[in-house]
Amino acid sequence: MSSLRRGWRALTWYVTGVLGESDYQRYVAHLRRVHPDAAVPTVREFWRDRYAAQDANPGARCC
Amino acid sequence: MRSPEHVELVRNDPDLPPVAVIDRRPMTTGKKLIFAAIGVVAAVAWALVAFVRGESVNGAYFVVAAVGTYVVAYRFYARLIEYKVVRPRDDRATPGEEHENGQDYAPTDRRVLFGHHFAAIAGAGPLVGPVLAAQMGYLPGTIWIIIGAVLAGCVQDYLVLWLSTRRRGRSLGQMIRDEMGSIGGAAGLIGVFVIMIIILAVLALVVVNALAESPWGVFSVGMTIPIALFMGVYLRYIRPGRVSEVSIIGVVLLVLAIVAGGWVADTPWGAETFTLEPVTVAWLIVGYGFLASVLPVWLLLAPRDYLSTFMKVGTIILLAVGVIVAQPAVQAPAISSFAIEGNGPAFAGSLFPFLFITIACGALSGFHALISSGTTPKLVEKESQLRLIGYGGMLTESFVAIMALVTAISIDQHLYFTLNAPATLTGGEPGSAADYVNGLGLAGPPVTGQEIQAAADSVGEESIVSRTGGAPTLAFGMAQILGSFLGGSAMTAFWYHFAIMFEALFILTTVDAGTRVARFMLSDTLGNLGGPLKKFRDPSWRVGAWICSIVVCGLWGAILLMGVTDPLGGINTLFPLFGIANQLLAAMALALVTVVVVKKGYLKWAWIPAVPLLWDLAVTMTASYQKIFSPEPSLGYWAQHNAFREARAAGETSFGTAADPAAMDAVIRNTFLQGTLSIVFAVLVLVVALVALWVCVKAIRAGGLPTTEEPDAKSATFAPSGLISSDAEKEVAAQWTAYYEENPDKLRTGTHA
Numbered sequence: 147m148s149s150l151r152r153g154w155r156a157l158t159w160y161v162t163g164v165l166g167e168s169d170y171q172r173y174v175a176h177l178r179r180v181h182p183d184a185a186v187p188t189v190r191e192f193w194r195d196r197y198a199a200q201d202a203n204p205g206a207r208c209c
Numbered sequence: 210m211r212s213p214e215h216v217e218l219v220r221n222d223p224d225l226p227p228v229a230v231i232d233r234r235p236m237t238t239g240k241k242l243i244f245a246a247i248g249v250v251a252a253v254a255w256a257l258v259a260f261v262r263g264e265s266v267n268g269a270y271f272v273v274a275a276v277g278t279y280v281v282a283y284r285f286y287a288r289l290i291e292y293k294v295v296r297p298r299d300d301r302a303t304p305g306e307e308h309e310n311g312q313d314y315a316p317t318d319r320r321v322l323f324g325h326h327f328a329a330i331a332g333a334g335p336l337v338g339p340v341l342a343a344q345m346g347y348l349p350g351t352i353w354i355i356i357g358a359v360l361a362g363c364v365q366d367y368l369v370l371w372l373s374t375r376r377r378g379r380s381l382g383q384m385i386r387d388e389m390g391s392i393g394g395a396a397g398l399i400g401v402f403v404i405m406i407i408i409l410a411v412l413a414l415v416v417v418n419a420l421a422e423s424p425w426g427v428f429s430v431g432m433t434i435p436i437a438l439f440m441g442v443y444l445r446y447i448r449p450g451r452v453s454e455v456s457i458i459g460v461v462l463l464v465l466a467i468v469a470g471g472w473v474a475d476t477p478w479g480a481e482t483f484t485l486e487p488v489t490v491a492w493l494i495v496g497y498g499f500l501a502s503v504l505p506v507w508l509l510l511a512p513r514d515y516l517s518t519f520m521k522v523g524t525i526i527l528l529a530v531g532v533i534v535a536q537p538a539v540q541a542p543a544i545s546s547f548a549i550e551g552n553g554p555a556f557a558g559s560l561f562p563f564l565f566i567t568i569a570c571g572a573l574s575g576f577h578a579l580i581s582s583g584t585t586p587k588l589v590e591k592e593s594q595l596r597l598i599g600y601g602g603m604l605t606e607s608f609v610a611i612m613a614l615v616t617a618i619s620i621d622q623h624l625y626f627t628l629n630a631p632a633t634l635t636g637g638e639p640g641s642a643a644d645y646v647n648g649l650g651l652a653g654p655p656v657t658g659q660e661i662q663a664a665a666d667s668v669g670e671e672s673i674v675s676r677t678g679g680a681p682t683l684a685f686g687m688a689q690i691l692g693s694f695l696g697g698s699a700m701t702a703f704w705y706h707f708a709i710m711f712e713a714l715f716i717l718t719t720v721d722a723g724t725r726v727a728r729f730m731l732s733d734t735l736g737n738l739g740g741p742l743k744k745f746r747d748p749s750w751r752v753g754a755w756i757c758s759i760v761v762c763g764l765w766g767a768i769l770l771m772g773v774t775d776p777l778g779g780i781n782t783l784f785p786l787f788g789i790a791n792q793l794l795a796a797m798a799l800a801l802v803t804v805v806v807v808k809k810g811y812l813k814w815a816w817i818p819a820v821p822l823l824w825d826l827a828v829t830m831t832a833s834y835q836k837i838f839s840p841e842p843s844l845g846y847w848a849q850h851n852a853f854r855e856a857r858a859a860g861e862t863s864f865g866t867a868a869d870p871a872a873m874d875a876v877i878r879n880t881f882l883q884g885t886l887s888i889v890f891a892v893l894v895l896v897v898a899l900v901a902l903w904v905c906v907k908a909i910r911a912g913g914l915p916t917t918e919e920p921d922a923k924s925a926t927f928a929p930s931g932l933i934s935s936d937a938e939k940e941v942a943a944q945w946t947a948y949y950e951e952n953p954d955k956l957r958t959g960t961h962a
Contacts, residue, residue: 158453163321164328165515167452169312176311179956189450197445197507199312202748204506204729205584207514207722208576209334209408209791 169196216937219300221923226944228924229299229591230937244284251277258351265538266347268615272532275355275611279604282359287600290364293814294806295371297592299930302922304377304587314378316590319597319928325588326602328518329580330366331525333715334570334791335606337415337679339614340686341784342567344555344629345548347541347618349564354614357565357572358607361821365795366577367599368802368818373582374589375918381582385801385897387917388808393900397797400893401579402730404790406761407886408576409498409723410768411787412716414779417490417769418678419709424483425669427490429463429470429706430713431483433516434497436462440512456515460523463516467706471669484671491773494720495766501721502728502758503751510721517718520711528612531690537619542652554630555677556781557843558835562828566788571610573825575794577603593930601932616686623647623656624664624673628682631778632675633866639665642674669702677780680716684708724765728757771879776872777849777865785836786883792829793894799825800901807905810913815905826898833891837884846884853877 162168170192177184187195215234218227236244254274258266291297305316317325342350373379379387382401386394420426439462440455448454473479485493501509547553548560556567570576581599589595617625623646627635635642640658647655665673668688673681687708692701732753736746745753772779799822806815839845842852842865853876856864867873908914927945929938949956 160321160324161453163318164324165452165456165518167450169315170450172315173311175956176309176315179954180309180311193444193449193507196312197505197511200506200511204722204725205329206576206579206726207517207719208330208332208574208580209412209570209719 218937218941221300221925225925226927226948227941228927229593230930230935230941231299232935232937244281247277247280251281259348259543262543265540268532268535268537268539268619271347271351271611271615272529274351275608278355278359279608282363283596283601283604286359287363287367287596290367290600290817291593291596294368294811294817295592295595297595297930298921299591299593299927300924301592302924302926303374303589303592304919305589306924306926307922308377308587313584314587316926316928317588319590319594319930320932322585322588322590322594323598323602323932324522326580326585326598327605328521329584330574330577330602331521331606331609331715332570332719333412333415333680333712334574334576335610336613336683336712336715338568338788339571339610340617340679340682341555341629341780342564343541343614343617343625344545344553345560345564346544347539347614348543349548349560350568350614351611353565353568354571354607354610357568358603358610361795361799361824362571362573362577362607363600363603364818364821365573365575365798365802366581366603367595368806369578369798370581370585370589370595370599371592372802372805374586374592374595376586377919378583378586381578381798381801384582384917385797388801388804389897389900389904393897393904396893396896396900398730398734400797400890400897401794402727402734403886403889403893404575404794405723405727405730406764407768407786407790409720409727410765410772411783413491413494413498413720413765413769414772414783415678415680416494416713416716416720417487417773418676418780419680419684419713420485420490421487422484422671423709424480425470425474425702425706426709426713427483427485428473428479429466429710430717432466432469433463433513433710433714433717434509436466437509437512437516440515441508444512445507452515455512456519459512459516460519463520463710464707467703467710470706471702474669487773488770491766491769494717495762495769497717498720498724498765499758499762502724502762503754510725513714513718513721517714520714524708524711525609525612527691528616528687529608531687531694532612532615535690535693537615537690537693539615539618540620540622540653541618541625542622546650551844554626554634554781556784557841558785558832562832562835563785563788565828566785566792566832568610569788569791571607571613573792573795573821574606575791575796575798578794578798590926590928591924591930594928597930597932613683616683616690619690620682620686621656622651622653624661624685625682626651627656627661628673628676628685629679630675631677631781633776633778635675637672637674639672639674667698667701668705670705675778677778679780680709680712683712724758724761727761728754731761732757768882771875771882774875775879776867776876777879782846782879782883785832786886789829789832789836789887790890792825792832793890796822796825796829796894797897800897804901804904804908805916808908808914808916812909826894829894830891833887836887837891846880846887850877850880850884853880 174186217231219229220227251274254270257270258274305314308314382398385397436459440459443455551559626646627642635645639661643656643658684705688701688705691704732745735742772783799818802818803822836846840848842849853873857873862870864873867876927941
């Protein structure tokens with residue numbers, strides 16, 4: 147049972163990593179460590195800024 | 210701690226655990242035996258693929274030969290490149306660590322980054338190219354997809370990734386300018402833009418050919434747009450940040466859309482509404498490209514990208530399982546007569562150079578150089594991981610290409626050519642198509658018109674005659690393979706449309722992202738011209754965004770419409786241009802890499818990028834030469850152009866496959882444009898190659914030259930190099946874990962083993 151749970155956790159860790167879902171946690175961890183005084187954005191704010199950045203600086207997809 | 214012989218631990222700070230493990234331990238006997246065994250198995254599989262004749266060859270041999278070769282190449286050749294050229298230094302901070310901002314610069318676990326990078330490089334190219342190349346038989350394609358990837362494609366991806374990682378993640382165009390001066394840089398920039406346009410046009414043409422006259426396909430692919438919009442709104446207003454949740458909802462809706470497509474296409478109303486002419490589909494795609502370029506990313510582009518990633522990985526796994534479980538028998542010959550005589554219906558030209566042009570992305574893809582410079586370098590944790598991500602990522606792509614090839618060569622040869630010969634040859638009807646393919650002298654029993662129609666019915670399509678472009682062929686093959694063990698004949702039509710759906714999804718994702726990137730390139734270039742155009746530099750200026758989007762969509766849309774209405778059958782005239790463009794981009798990237806390797810003084814190892822560069826130049830220049838100068842009208846654009854002009858001047862009202870004067874004028878126009886583009890591509894790449902040669906000579910004379918590599922910054926973190934951590938790496942990682950437990954304020958993300 148515990149190995150099943152571990153496997154599930156590894157899978158979700160991987161999928162959320164590849165899709166970028168865990169980027170918010172990563173950003174918050176970064177802020178806490180490097181800029182502990184900075185205001186931490188909410189999830190909603192983070193994703194708005196994220197897509198705004200993508201709007202201004204698009205990445206290519208391959209053929 | 211235990212520090213075995215040949216393992217060196219590098220510290221940058223005496224108070225911190227080591228930041229790098231330099232492991233020079235020789236291979237253990239056990240490992241040597243394992244690699245020897247893998248090598249032997251791969252060699253046996255190669256021998257079976259190459260020499261077994263008469264009896265049908267099993268599709269699974271190809272998978273074994275490929276995987277065995279990849280393992281050996283990754284362990285030995287990629288290692289050689291690492292030792293002699295890349296010389297990674299893990300005590301140096303990567304851009305991700307040095308400039309970490311938690312967003313675009315962020316050290317990311319190597320396994321996650323591998324998935325990320327692979328999702329960015331994998332697209333429809335490695336699926337479509339091998340399918341078309343199957344007209345030459347299975348052997349040439351197999352050899353090039355595997356050997357080409359090992360010696361050329363992976364080398365390019367790995368080394369461009371390395372260059373960009375040592376330059377703060379700068380883009381390919383910028384690096385060409387920095388290392389080769391402004392002339393090379395300008396040629397590179399224009400080249401990238403023109404190539405982008407032609408790639409978008411040809412990929413869109415593949416989608417048009419897959420969706421035209423297919424109500425099922427149009428409905429289910431069209432539904433992806435409302436699904437994406439729903440996902441975008443969900444992510445913005447309902448549950449922000451729940452990316453995997455919304456992706457799963459999206460995939461379920463997508464599967465429903467495929468099933469519903471079958472019902473809709475069965476109703477008279479649905480069949481009438483969604484049966485569209487090719488030209489209509491083309492206009493819809495141009496309109497879609499424009500919308501995607503001007504709408505905000507969160508609404509359409511981002512959610513489509515999530516869907517695309519999910520479908521990409523899922524379908525590739527499904528296809529791999531399918532090939533291994535179903536083990537389809539190969540129907541194609543080892544080498545067909547078209548390879549030698551160069552008169553194939555899917556694309557013209559003989560094996561050299563056109564096989565290499567056609568396979569393109571599966572073995573060597575210039576487009577990857579754009580991905581490898583930019584995003585991925587800003588996310589990598591350690592230089593020693595570049596081998597896994599760059600070289601390993603491209604090996605995976607080559608594997609996808611091999612599976613696409615196996616799928617195509619396991620289709621009945623008569624049906625394969627029914628699908629892939631242009632309508633001007635097949636006549637567009639099952640009966641005439643049967644006559645045509647039976648006259649090709651293919652192996653196997655002749656086919657009848659009824660059998661062709663039955664094949665179309667089995668996948669729920671009106672017709673499978675002249676569905677060129679590769680996507681319908683791949684979908685047809687996949688439907689047969691997957692249907693053979695998942696759901697049987699009842700599910701074949703579902704699997705066909707599933708495959709069409711994911712190919713269209715890939716391509717439309719490339720089209721919308723590519724249009725956006727091209728739009729930004731255009732507005733940057735205009736803005737840099739100065740004067741009143743300066744305004745274009747401001748990305749939030751909506752008018753500028755609209756103007757540039759219209760120009761970009763207009764450019765690729767014009768080429769797309771030209772291909773759709775081409776009396777000669779769009780794919781076989783345009784696909785070579787796509788392949789040449791892609792391979793020329795690879796030549797630019799490899800030229801850059803060679804220049805840097807020579808500048809750094811690694812002259813002895815310059816052959817590692819120089820051999821694929823010279824090969825690629827030989828292929829592309831021969832192909833360009835033939836496309837420009839060949840007197841054979843089916844091959845040379847200008848020969849075709851002149852033949853039609855002369856016929857028109859002589860007052861003829863029909864000529865060759867053009868039935869009326871308007872069609873003749875269309876051919877004259879199209880061939881002029883295609884011929885001109887061929888010349889432009891060839892000249893741009895020759896400029897880059899000559900500048901590269903000049904810089905190399907200068908560097909050799911001077912005994913090496915400075916490069917624009919960023920100065921060292923000291924790393925203060927650790928991460929393992931390979932997919933699986935070694936014992937020494939695990940020990941160091943444990944030290945870091947203990948260190949972070951004592952100093953929780955220092956904790957960084959992405960430092961686990």
